[in-house]
Amino acid sequence: MSLQLVDDDLVGLAGAIWSSIVGREAEPSYVSTAELAAERTVTACVHISGGWHGSVSMVLPSALAEQVASLMFDVPSHELSQEEILDAVGELANIAGGNVKGLIEESCELSLPVVAEGTSYVLAMPGSHVTSSVVLSHEGIPFALQIHERLDAGA
DSSP, X not given: OOOOOOHHHHHHHHHHHHHXXXXXXOEEOOOXXXXXXXXXXXXXXXXXXXXXXXXXXXXXXXXXXXXXHHHHHTOOGGGOOHHHXXXXXXXXXXXXXXXXXXXXXXXXXXXXXXXXXXSSOOOOOTTEEEEXXXXXXXXXXXXXXXXXXXXXXXX
């Protein structure tokens, strides 16, 4: 089964998650994922398996990840631990993955989030390709949501 999500669907999904979790609107951005990856970022990914096989990933600049964690945990940013920041971005990816999983008619399972932080790293999912990718912004700071589908998913 192939998941048919167009970028507009992904913008709506990301916007709804952002609004419900962060309490503020996110708007489409014209920044590329390559530009976003040039700075220090936090990337979280969850895998979906069963009726559809793929992954959902979110990429946030570290400063935005810190803002989100502060809002989610209701803790001033200077009091946050690195673990809390990574956990917050992992939870965003988990929520996005759960929403994507809900669009799949067949039974699926969602993995725990995997989270990485740094600069100039590559998130590789061999055997998959990006089917949808959007960059939105929160108060002018861009973040990305991507859908990766396993190449042999239709087999």
